[in-house]
Amino acid sequence: MADITLDPLEPPRSGTATRSLSVTDRIRAAVLSGDLEPGARLHEVRLSETLGVSRTPVRSALQSLASEGLLEYAPNRGYSVRRFRTSEIVDAYEIRAMLESLAARFAAERGLSDEERATIERALEEGDQILAKEELGEEERIAYGAVNFVFHDTIHNAARCRMLGDMVRLCQSVPQSSHRNVVSFDHMDVRRRHDDHHRIYDAILLCDAYRAEMLMREHVASVKTSLVRALSGRPSPLPRRGR
Amino acid sequence: MADITLDPLEPPRSGTATRSLSVTDRIRAAVLSGDLEPGARLHEVRLSETLGVSRTPVRSALQSLASEGLLEYAPNRGYSVRRFRTSEIVDAYEIRAMLESLAARFAAERGLSDEERATIERALEEGDQILAKEELGEEERIAYGAVNFVFHDTIHNAARCRMLGDMVRLCQSVPQSSHRNVVSFDHMDVRRRHDDHHRIYDAILLCDAYRAEMLMREHVASVKTSLVRALSGRPSPLPRRGR
DNA sequence: GAGGCGTCAAATGTATACATTTATCGTTGA
């Protein structure tokens, strides 16, 4: 039985760092996309044969992914895909709310570079344009997902704190928790959150650290709320414009 | 030149998991204690000779420690001890303040087990006894450090959130940032923070999530403030009893 | 003399052989 659906790794192109890193990226993608189901065992030999490399880079990759929290490891018993409870995914948003609000505060306290300001303003403008339409198609939702990512990522960098960035990344590397998933939420929710972006940027520009923190915290928490609502199947309880 | 001061690993006792894990612990301790200075290169062959194992477990250990953030890694160029700026250590306390305040909130929302209540009450009582004395000797400061650790660790567990626990551990595995270091601070600061512990526990018992969060945030932030004050060489600006 | 190129040594990256642990399955005994 083939519980693994990975194609062999292409021969080492120059400029492709190391096999270990390539294999890591490959397996991570397979886990995050769901190709490798939760609980699935990851046999070193099988993976190495499938990917066309030796066990060494595979072991290295598995270890990396385990310390990212994506895999479980038991000594002498190998690695398996970590099973995330719904509560863990929701909690990850609570953690992100704390971390990203701190990032926003740091960004407000420490200031943005000219380039960061330009990047954010571009992201805000593009978001305005995308959301001007009444309904969003698949393409636009993907485009907005990218814009959303740029906004948050720029603020993480502006926090000038590597540990904070690393931790936010840990929060994001949880199945079903990727930034792209905001696209699957209610259109009005997306608009409200885009408004949040404008306000957060204002606060950071004005060096209003307290307000930046609070706005970002509420912003991420609202994503959590949308997620919980979506999971429980209930519609948005808030009034919608145009009724 | 011997930039490494590690004794050979004793022969594999049964029950000692794997060599990789032993080596990881050994090197981590050397880094955190300062035996391996920031910036020092960690040569695989030299380490394996020093520790009396092959390169394989050494490589595994280095990779683990790099993903913990203790080492730097550059492909094809090996590992070196990460250099932490003072600002990074201070920032780590800001992050901990956010994470631990969330942990306190979760603990208040989700409740403590009987055992956890007992553990915390014991820690509080022991702390009361230790701090009853006017001045603290070396022994008592170590003892209070242990009590302090138990208090915080129990709350992290009570948060019932593995990711949160992992991240707090990441914050703690920063040189000079260990819990034990609170012992080096002003005696009155320690007393005030022990009072904080009592109030935080009250809030958690009463399921007052908001208050638990705020108290814990301020509690950890005050450690940061003490650290900054100690680093800048200024004495405590607050009024002291008995003057 | 300065800059660039090529060689070489030493480090890391990879593959593979060997050691040890684990889990399964069959047998044996009560």
Add this chain to the structure above:
DNA sequence: TCAACGATAAATGTATACATTTGACGCCTC
């Protein structure tokens, strides 16, 4: 019949040989 023991196969853990990359040194050229 069931439980416990033991053998066996397959997995992971470790060691080591080989491959590749890197950086330094020295030489040659301009």
